[in-house]
Amino acid sequence: MAEGAQLTQAETEQRYEVFHTDCPARDVVDHVTSRWGIWVLISLRGNDLRFFELRDGIRGISEKMLAQTLRALVQDGLVWREVEPTTPPQVTYGLTEFGRDLGEPLTDLFDRITRRLSPRSAG
Structure with a gap:
């Protein structure tokens, strides 16, 4: 492949241009x-x-x-929000299928980091 991240037409049709500032995937x-x-x-x-x-x-x-973070993640389709009509309203959040899909590698990353860190000293 030539220098830089050059993509063929077939590749760009199926992918977002994440290095462009107006790419919706970049916001996610x-x-x-x-x-x-x-x-x-x-x-x-x-x-x-x-x-x-x-x-x-x-x-x-x-x-x-x-x-603010929850609002953005709900808008991106990663988190769902349910409001129970009580006084005061009770709001519950959970992961959508998309959020669970993204959460798996994040959890793996988190677990790898915590396994590799030196043990914390007591105190």
Whole structure:
């Protein structure tokens, strides 16, 4: 292949141009790999959670950032949102099939990192 990432016409018809700033796939990548996006996806990998459960489980995230991150991931089709009409409303989040599909390699990455780190010293 020539220098650079040159793609044939057949390849570009089936792929997004992720290096272009107007590519919709680029937004999804940005949301998934954002400071909090990866933690939300990893947190939801095992269970559907309510907003406060996500907030309490992801140390250091503000309610504002959690709300923004969830909004983006819902819009991207990675996370679903269900509102129960109670007072106050109870909102539950979970992974869509697309979110589970993306969550698998993220979980694998997370697991590889934590296996390779030196053990934490007690204290």
